[in-house]
Amino acid sequence: MCTSNAGDLGTYGETFPIAETDLLKMIMGKLKKAEADGSIGALNKQFAEATRKRVENPTPVAGIVTTSKARTWLYDPSIIVPQDYADDKGRVFARKGERMNPLERLPSFNKVMVFLDGRDPRQVDFAVAQARKLGHDRTVLILVNGSPMATMRAHKQVFYFDQMGTLTSKFGITQVPALVQKEGTLLRVREVMP
Numbered sequence: 001m002c003t004s005n006a007g008d009l010g011t012y013g014e015t016f017p018i019a020e021t022d023l024l025k026m027i028m029g030k031l032k033k034a035e036a037d038g039s040i041g042a043l044n045k046q047f048a049e050a051t052r053k054r055v056e057n058p059t060p061v062a063g064i065v066t067t068s069k070a071r072t073w074l075y076d077p078s079i080i081v082p083q084d085y086a087d088d089k090g091r092v093f094a095r096k097g098e099r100m101n102p103l104e105r106l107p108s109f110n111k112v113m114v115f116l117d118g119r120d121p122r123q124v125d126f127a128v129a130q131a132r133k134l135g136h137d138r139t140v141l142i143l144v145n146g147s148p149m150a151t152m153r154a155h156k157q158v159f160y161f162d163q164m165g166t167l168t169s170k171f172g173i174t175q176v177p178a179l180v181q182k183e184g185t186l187l188r189v190r191e192v193m194p
Contacts, residue, residue: 061144061165066120067175067191075171075180075187077102103185112139113180115162115173118146122194123177128155130179144168144176 034040078101085094094100103109114130116123131139141159143151148159162168171180175191182188 056149057147058161058163060146061162061168063174064117064144064165064168065175066117066123067177067193069175070190070192071175072188072190073172074183075189077187101185103182103187109182110138111181113142113167114139115142115144115168115176115178115180117176118143118148118151118159120194124151124155126177126194128157131157142167 031040034043078099081094081096081098081100083096084092086092112130112134114127116127118124127141131141136157141157143159143161144165148161151159168174168178171178171187171189173180173189173191177194178189178191180187180189
């Protein structure tokens with residue numbers, strides 16, 4: 001049997017009140033000062049301009065070049081479910097360890113993704129022609145370089161940007177223009193000549 005005893009061990013040094021400034025109070029004080037001297041307006045203007053520049057000209061996706069040799073392959077979008085997932089009523093619709101292919105659950109998926117360098121007029125013309133041929137509602141135009149906003153204004157249609165190369169790296173795309181579309185329960189990836 002283990003027993004323990006508690007007791008007052010006394011004071012082993014002086015104690016002091018907390019002397020740190022409350023961080024929130026410090027931030028609010030700086031904001032009030034900046035508001036009073038007018039510098040907050042300049043900071044807001046700088047922030048808005050930096051944001052506008054990033055939206056107008058996102059960072060290009062590294063390692064993507066113009067297609068010099070056409071390639072094609074199949075991509076399997078299946079995942080292994082990392083944990084059980086349930087709906088709001090507690091019904092489990094995906095079990096941990098189960099292999100799931102979203103294309104099996106979305107048989108009517110018919111989108112075609114067209115990846116392109118927005119600085120290359122040949123690639124832009126190719127992408128716009130694909131959208132015209134396949135249908136604007138079916139085609140998703142995705143830049144890896146260039147200004148999506150300027151391209152959108154020039155062609156009066158929506159262009160997206162592959163932020164941080166998320167999609168191109170997932171599909172293994174290294175050359176553009178490239179097309180990705182459903183083929184059965186897989187995705188056909190084609191890097192084509194512009």
